[in-house]
Amino acid sequence: MPGRIPAQPVAAGVITAVVGFSSSFALVLTGLRSVGATRNEAVSGLLLLCLSMGGLAIWLGLRYRQPISIAWSTPGAALLTGAGAQTGDYRYAVGAFVVCGLLLTVTGLWTRLSRVIAAIPTALATGLLAGVLLPLCLAPVQAAFRLPALTLPVLAVWASLMRFARRWATPGALATTLVVVAVHSGGHLGTGTSALLPRLSLTAPAFGWSALIGIALPLYVITMASQNIPGLALLRHFGYQPPVRPVLTATGLSTTATALGGGYTVNLAAITAALAAGPDAHPDRARRWIASVTAGVCYILLGLTAGASAVLLTTAPPQLVEAIAGLALLPTLGSALSSALAEEAGREAAVVTFVVAASGVSAFGIGAPVWALAAGLVMRRVVAAR
Template identity: 75%
Template sequence: MGTTTEAPPGLGQPISAGLVTALVGFTSSFALVLTGLRAVGADRGQAVSGLLLLCLAMGGLALWLGLRYRQPISIAWSTPGAALLVAAGHQSGGYRAAVGAFVVSGLLITLTGLWQRLGRLVAAIPAQIATALLAGVLLPLCLAPVRAAVQLPALALPAIVSWALLTRYARRWATPGALAVAVCALLVHPAHSVGPAAPLLPTLSLTLPAFSPGAAIGVAVPLYVITMASQNIPGLAVLTHFGYRPPLRPVLVGTGLATAIGAVGGAYMVNLAAITAALAAGPDAHPDRARRWIASVSAGACYILLGLTAGLSAILLTAAPPLLVEAIAGLALIGTLGSALAATLAHQEGREAAVITFVVGASGVTAFGVGAPLWALLAGLGAYAFLPRGGSTATAVATGPAPEPKSLTRQAG
């Protein structure tokens, strides 16, 4: 009696993995993207346009890079960057100044791909300073679920409970599930209307950029740094971990140019995926590493289709109290905040400078037209250069010797 061999997985497995990658990436943070764009002055139409262009850019780049290099190169919007926009808030030059800052950030990413020295300069930023900056930007949003639970208990508590349950039993669907429960709670408690009728299909809304020094320094530079540190470098590390050698220059030049060109329509930043990258690059996508690129390509196609739902997404969020939207975004970022805090405090050396960065970033202050993110970066780098890095004797005794801190490049592997 002969033995039978199990047929290798076909296209269904990587295609389904790609669909999950896109659905999880979109539903877990599109609310934050719209909130970030509205925070820097975009109206509803401009925010919808930004969400549409981001999806089109992400999908197009994922299709091109996957088909060209046969690697699962997943592209995403910058989730920490959207949180930074919330922290930066309205700019003195209005939304046009914010669009100008998006253009500058995209050009900086492009320049990084063309000029390796700039990439090494960003990678030389101490890892704990970069992660402290990220944690400081995320903290105010991660406090929103707490405020919403007190101020909007009927709407927020069901979403928070569902998020906790799904985090325990189906982590990747925790934020999408919380969003679905929040929408159901809005239907049960229709205290808010959607306002004037809006088209379901999104339309492009182009804005002429204005280049303001305050926005360029206060938004563009922190957006560039936080995207490189929390998206591109970790995304590269994920692909390297699974045995791939992605073409870094085409990735950076492609995402940078897509950002610079799409900025006039609200596409504030596209980059390598970090959080969802493993869904397409890991063994769950396909046992054969040579076929996992199909997952990132199918994710790209799905993102293009999801972009067509941007109008509906905006209508749903318009019907919700702003605090509830921030609460859903905060739930999505709690895991990222935890990782950032752990990395910030992991090493004794430079810990005080990292804490200073975190505190200034979380303060939300604005001075001389420049927001807290840039002041946090400057304060952290200044403290890292000036303060003793060994920590106090009491701290050293309590924690023991700490390993040598890693730069961003070494951390990425």
């Protein structure tokens, strides 16, 4: 029947959104809380991220007829979990989000800046990413020993699904967590129905060098290096010519506009993008845009569950929530380490970048990610001079 919407890309879009949301929304809430957001402010951030992701995916997909999937920066959320000491006040984190959005916008308008970011050696960028992720990826191990009764069933389900249904491993672990928490709490959430509804909460930004250098700059670098650049490469891999300038400009402006409500970063999807852009979405490349548009619609609907998601996570022990976030990031950590250590030339610099980022050190108001990138660049120069 002419004009009929095929079911295959619609199903792919639903899977993209469900997997993308369920695998890392806990990390988003944890990251925002780590930089000083209240529960309501974190819920506001999750809501605005979902709305902007959905709106951009729908508009870009319809406008360019390409499967342009939009996501929040999962590595960026991991960065926020260790950046609380860089703010001291949530207002400074919001200011950093605004600056990050402006940097992303300028990157879309000024191609030379995007070339500078792209010139950062891949080994250093992925070493930095791996170092940021490592502390969170240790959480499942720690929780298994400290909360075995709650954590071991979750790990068992996750490991089983990694064997038989890989893409559903983290969502399955999350569902198991909710069951375990419900049993542990006796089904009592300890909150009223009104708390389940997401509400917009705006915060006036404040600007300080510590937050700008410790959050805005590494958040921008990690988002470009681990989300936007790989996202563009993936679309090209599947035969598309993505509109680079409009995508970067739109995501930057959206980040800037939603920053006051906790929207720390939106960008091209990299981790889940293949679900909508690959052949599993539809044999015909010209029809796969339906998958990303469908994912956009689903993200908007999922955003309306932000309040309920936060209530469920508030009921769970914090260590268990961190364990779920860590499980979701393990594949990304493995990929980052593999890329960082792939080539023998420059491997020492990548390792230095990784260990400094993982150390969590902070000096002169500058956090570990910035020191890690600087140390890696210096080490790369030293090794090259031998």
